[in-house]
Amino acid sequence: xxNTKMPMRDMFGKALxxxxxKNSDVVVLTADLTDAIKTTLFSKAFPDRFFQMGIKExxxxxTAAGMAIDGxxxxxxxxxxxxxxxxxxxxxxxxxxxxxxxxLTSSHGxxxxxxDGATHQSFEDIALMRLIPGMTIVVxxxxxxxxxxxxxxxxxxxxxxxxxxxxxxPVITKLDDRxxxxxxxxxxxxxxxAIVANGMMVAFALEAADALASDGIxxxxxxxxxxxxxxxxxxxxxxxxxxAIVTAExxxxxxxxxGAVSEYIGSYNPIPIERVGVKxxxxxxxxxxxxxxxxxxxxxxxxxxxxxxxTRKIGRSFS
Amino acid sequence: MIRRRFNGTVDVLQLKDFAxxxxxxxLRMVHHAGAGHIGGSLGLADFMAVLYGYAMEFDTxxxxxxxxxxxxxxxxxxxxxxxxxxxxxxxxxxxxxxxFRKLGSRLQGHPARKSLPDFVETSSGPLGQGFSVANxxxxxxxLKGNKTRVYCIIGDxxxxxxxxxxxxxxxxxxxxxxxxxxxNDNGLQIDGSTSEVMNVEPxxxxxxxFGWNTRVIDGNDIESIVRELENIDPNQGKPTVIVGKTLMGxxxxxxxxxxxxxxxxxxxxxxxxxxxxxxxxxxxxxFSITEAENV
Numbered sequence: 001x002x003n004t005k006m007p008m009r010d011m012f013g014k015a016l017x018x019x020x021x022k023n024s025d026v027v028v029l030t031a032d033l034t035d036a037i038k039t040t041l042f043s044k045a046f047p048d049r050f051f052q053m054g055i056k057e058x059x060x061x062x063t064a065a066g067m068a069i070d071g072x073x074x075x076x077x078x079x080x081x082x083x084x085x086x087x088x089x090x091x092x093x094x095x096x097x098x099x100x101x102x103x104l105t106s107s108h109g110x111x112x113x114x115x116d117g118a119t120h121q122s123f124e125d126i127a128l129m130r131l132i133p134g135m136t137i138v139v140x141x142x143x144x145x146x147x148x149x150x151x152x153x154x155x156x157x158x159x160x161x162x163x164x165x166x167x168x169x170p171v172i173t174k175l176d177d178r179x180x181x182x183x184x185x186x187x188x189x190x191x192x193x194a195i196v197a198n199g200m201m202v203a204f205a206l207e208a209a210d211a212l213a214s215d216g217i218x219x220x221x222x223x224x225x226x227x228x229x230x231x232x233x234x235x236x237x238x239x240x241x242x243x244a245i246v247t248a249e250x251x252x253x254x255x256x257x258x259g260a261v262s263e264y265i266g267s268y269n270p271i272p273i274e275r276v277g278v279k280x281x282x283x284x285x286x287x288x289x290x291x292x293x294x295x296x297x298x299x300x301x302x303x304x305x306x307x308x309x310x311t312r313k314i315g316r317s318f319s
Numbered sequence: 320m321i322r323r324r325f326n327g328t329v330d331v332l333q334l335k336d337f338a339x340x341x342x343x344x345x346l347r348m349v350h351h352a353g354a355g356h357i358g359g360s361l362g363l364a365d366f367m368a369v370l371y372g373y374a375m376e377f378d379t380x381x382x383x384x385x386x387x388x389x390x391x392x393x394x395x396x397x398x399x400x401x402x403x404x405x406x407x408x409x410x411x412x413x414x415x416x417x418x419f420r421k422l423g424s425r426l427q428g429h430p431a432r433k434s435l436p437d438f439v440e441t442s443s444g445p446l447g448q449g450f451s452v453a454n455x456x457x458x459x460x461x462l463k464g465n466k467t468r469v470y471c472i473i474g475d476x477x478x479x480x481x482x483x484x485x486x487x488x489x490x491x492x493x494x495x496x497x498x499x500x501x502x503n504d505n506g507l508q509i510d511g512s513t514s515e516v517m518n519v520e521p522x523x524x525x526x527x528x529f530g531w532n533t534r535v536i537d538g539n540d541i542e543s544i545v546r547e548l549e550n551i552d553p554n555q556g557k558p559t560v561i562v563g564k565t566l567m568g569x570x571x572x573x574x575x576x577x578x579x580x581x582x583x584x585x586x587x588x589x590x591x592x593x594x595x596x597x598x599x600x601x602x603x604x605x606f607s608i609t610e611a612e613n614v
Contacts (some may be wrong), residue, residue: 007370027462054492059451059485066455069432069440073461074455089445089481094452097442098432 002203008146009107009164013038015150016075020046022048025073028156029053029256031060037077037107057082061090061104068100072155080106080122084129095159096132102160103153106127109139109163110250111278112288113294121283127255129161130228136160137227139249139257140182141202142171145225148179154179161201165250167288170203176274184231190218193306193313194238197248198224198257201276205248207299212306217318219306227257235264244313245273246305250297253277272312274305322408323469324376324388325549329349333602334541337407339370340600342570344403344416346593349584351608352420355428358580359397359474362505362539362565369544370470371404379409382437388467389456393449395429395473396582397503404604405438413606421449447482449473450500454489457498465470466551472501476508478519484529490558498558499551500531503538505567507578526560562578570597 011154020042026041027049043050043172044108051117057078065076076083083106084091095102111121129135138153138160140146146164153160160282172187187202188209197205202223220242222234238245245265247258265273278295292298307318339497347533370390378384392401399419411425418424425434429444442454442505453471461469461473477483490498510516519525523533532555536543544563551559567581568574571593574585585593 051458051493054488056482056485056488058447058482059454059489062448062451062482062486063455063458063489065441065458066452066457068455070453070456070459070463072459089450090451093442093445094448098452 002172004171005168006138006143006171007166007168008143009038009166011147012102012105012164013041014187015147015263017041017045019151019154020052022316023073023154026075027051027067027072028075028077029060029064030282031055031057031078031082037105039077055271057087061087061102062094063098063272064102065090065094065098068102068211069098071102073106074100075103076179080109081120083248084122084125084161088128092132096135099134100159101157103162104160105162105164107164108166111283111291111297112163112165112167112250114166114286114288115285117285119284122284122304123164123251123278124255126227126251126257127259130255130260134159135228137163139163139227141199141223141225142169142173144171144173144175144177145179147175148177152179152181165200172203172206174196182226182229182231182233184225185223186220186234187223188219188221190220192218193244193246193310194220194222194242195246195248195306196222196224196235196238196257196261197304198227199250200249201250201297204297204299205302208302208306211299211303217306219312224257227260230260230264232264232316235261236268239265239269239271243271244309246269246276246302246309247273248276248302252280254280272309274309276302276305287297321378323375323383327372329373329545331541331545334368334372336600336602337372338364338541339367339598340407340603341400341403342597343594343600343605344406345399346585346597347398347605347608348402348416348419348588348592350415350492354420355399355584356396356582357584358507358567358574359394359503360399361569361571361574362567362599363397363472363503364400364569365539365541366472366501366503366544366563367400367404369541369548371408373545374548375470382410385467386467389440389453389469391443391449391453391469391471392430392455393443393453393471394446394466394477394503395443395449397474401430407603410438413520415610416606446477447480448485450483450486451489453498453516454486454495457495458493460497469495469498470501471498472503475502475506475519475522476502476516476598478502478522478527479517485530487526487531494556496553496556499548500558500560500586502560502562503565504562505565507567507576507581509578511578523560523562530557532557533562534559535562535564538565540567572596
């Protein structure tokens, strides 16, 4: 369906380089993963504003918090598992409680990290970050959105978690698309059901919507790139007008986008909902296509969930 | 008014008197709060007195003063003498000390940047974290070309946290000569003596092998503290650690060197005895606790 694929982190690296030349307060820290998060361009252009911190993520986040407190805009870069889980106490206090203007940026968020296996697959990172008061969480859906989000995140004042994936994923947005933190985007109209997705699952959601359309089901597709704060107005419209929701994320179905949307629906208007994502389990090695299939994160899984939810909504079978 | 860095002649008697008052304030704060950590606080009073009474540059009217030296109390539970020093130098109202640990107070049980952003550079409580933040501030200050000093205080028990050694690597790797680390080394922690709980000594040799300048002093001796702080050359390209051998509960006979006083506070009778042993200041009077507050 989408011909062009590109890793989000490539465009993040490009955006960082441009930010670096525009704003001398922007600094970058890495924990021995310079090229893995594509901060090499920045490090070569601005060596005095690039800080190699070695393999010690808690110290890196704390150091960045100190820099932010002193007025700099630090981008802290490492893999999602290390950024949010290993360094969690620093993120909670030094960054979160201090309301420090740190931009915690991860790559390797999600389940598609190649063959690295369970320790490097981070699909609980968004849930961990959601628990920290005042944390803003941005999950771009493709490389272009990652590029645009990087500028918005730099401009925004306050702690942010910017979550990027590892593998090349379909490019579905344009470089000149407008990106605003907290403002979800309706990518496809429809009133039978709403698919609320983020990250690389947005592309699969659009594919699923096409499949559903061939059955005469019109699905609304929402790119909820900001998990915190959720765009309540877009979500409320979806609940009011579609009365059935499927969430889709490269994350556990506990505590992430699906969790956040369920919490909202539970207190606003309990309509039928299903959550597509990783179940309550650890991951394993494998190629992305194999992994996505095994763990139930394909366009087909989204479409099947949609049919089940519609059955609950209408009372007759769509499967 | 701007207080200059190492300005004027040192009046040791005056600094001792200042430390006496910080001890009185700390005792009365934790007693009034009915909670707190008096042991480490009393041991820290002398270092705090030298920082605020002589070594640090700051502006009593302008907390944002660009050339101000920074202080990070990484073992945040020993905050009473710090809050007292802020009050005694006119940075916060004196009577606010009575609000320590109370609901809605700016003087949280562990220092909170959110409630006191003008003075608390970083919230501290989970041990090890403040040290990393101190490095970040020092790196940022250097990037901006500011010649400020950064003082970070940790406990010897705190150095059991791995992050302390992560931060020690960072400060040495980045040649942070502007950073001075003071270890409030009283040899005690909640569960007993540090050597029994999890030995961390010899701290000076550990830091030396990490590439630091090291000094071991009597951390309750005002003259030694003054001398060592004056001797630091921030341009030498190495961070400095002062391992200050202190006495938990310093100045109060029944508290001295007893780990039970790590996280305790004196009752009314104990407070009376403690204040008598500490003695009165010649320059300061105690902050007031109103009848309404004194419950």
